[in-house]
Amino acid sequence: xxxxxxxxxxxxxxxxxxxxxxxxxxxxxxxxxxxxxxxxxxxxxxxxxxxxxxxxxxxxxxxxxxxxxxxxxxxxxxxxxxxxxxxxxxxxxxxxxxxxxxxxxxxxxxxxxxxxxxxxxxxxxxxxxxxxxxxxxxxxxxxxxxx
Amino acid sequence: xxxxxxxxxxxxxxxxxxxxxxxxxxxxxxxxxxxxxxxxxxxxxxxxxxxxxxxxxxxxxxxxxxxxxxxxxxxxxxxxxxxxxxxxxxxxxxxxxxxxxxxxxxxxxxxxxxxxxxxxxxxxxxxxxxxxxxxxxxxxxxxxxxx
DNA sequence: AGCCTAAATGCAAAAAACTTGCATTTATAA
DNA sequence: TTATAAATGCAAGTTTTTTGCATTTAGGCT
Numbered sequence: 001x002x003x004x005x006x007x008x009x010x011x012x013x014x015x016x017x018x019x020x021x022x023x024x025x026x027x028x029x030x031x032x033x034x035x036x037x038x039x040x041x042x043x044x045x046x047x048x049x050x051x052x053x054x055x056x057x058x059x060x061x062x063x064x065x066x067x068x069x070x071x072x073x074x075x076x077x078x079x080x081x082x083x084x085x086x087x088x089x090x091x092x093x094x095x096x097x098x099x100x101x102x103x104x105x106x107x108x109x110x111x112x113x114x115x116x117x118x119x120x121x122x123x124x125x126x127x128x129x130x131x132x133x134x135x136x137x138x139x140x141x142x143x144x145x146x147x
Numbered sequence: 148x149x150x151x152x153x154x155x156x157x158x159x160x161x162x163x164x165x166x167x168x169x170x171x172x173x174x175x176x177x178x179x180x181x182x183x184x185x186x187x188x189x190x191x192x193x194x195x196x197x198x199x200x201x202x203x204x205x206x207x208x209x210x211x212x213x214x215x216x217x218x219x220x221x222x223x224x225x226x227x228x229x230x231x232x233x234x235x236x237x238x239x240x241x242x243x244x245x246x247x248x249x250x251x252x253x254x255x256x257x258x259x260x261x262x263x264x265x266x267x268x269x270x271x272x273x274x275x276x277x278x279x280x281x282x283x284x285x286x287x288x289x290x291x292x293x294x
Numbered sequence: 295a296g297c298c299t300a301a302a303t304g305c306a307a308a309a310a311a312c313t314t315g316c317a318t319t320t321a322t323a324a
Numbered sequence: 325t326t327a328t329a330a331a332t333g334c335a336a337g338t339t340t341t342t343t344g345c346a347t348t349t350a351g352g353c354t
Binding site for chain 2: 105107127132
């Protein structure tokens, strides 16, 4: 469970203290949820580590995201979400049930030419697709869908 | 200058009033800037229409974006940006000088298979690339760049 | 095992971006 | 010109995230 790539180890290896709070936050992210807001992490952390402050949750999520120990995602709803998986990947979101699917393909690979044409040095990119998952689209079959 | 696709006409055609404030906001977006925050629109509007309230700017930007008369963009910095161009497109951003280039290709076209494999009904998507533009990357030649 | 110190936490308060309620003003159409 | 629904302005409220500062604590050292 605590292999060499365990986020906790990664933190410790960089000289950060492995506090009760940090362990609990990492447990929540790796164990349970997939893409949680700071608020959600805070709530879920409470059950295993009673009185952790929301500010501490924010500070640690930010720290770990900067260190690349966890991933930060923006679903465009005005709050940041965090996930255990830190490697580069993209998301497919269901607008109805909130389901999130991780995409393993990367669109940048297919559009490098049009991008390099502008002589940019590419540092990063974001891609997300939203729609209705198999189940939700079934339940909404008569709906035309818009956009 | 005021053709049939003029945003003002589009508003009027839908029964919205063409107020002094709305005209000024549209002028700012179509004329001057490319991708402005509400705050920036507000500032620029002041020069041609003295005391427009920031709230009015927000309300109108939201309205027009919903009507599809202007476009709303999210560059991931925690504030919405607005642009005159409403048709679907993507962006290339310079992390140093803030330059924005409009991309005319759409990556979704190249990754439909991996996406439909998950049996989603796709409604929309977002793609943005960030890096350093030709000028900025030249100025930073000795910098390795990170990420 | 106990101590030391920098690092981490908690609390309260602030910042930033955006929204809402309500009274007043105004664009449009009769 | 007037009536009226829509739009605006103002003040106050939300929501999410950050900051300052006093207190606590993890982890190294003895």
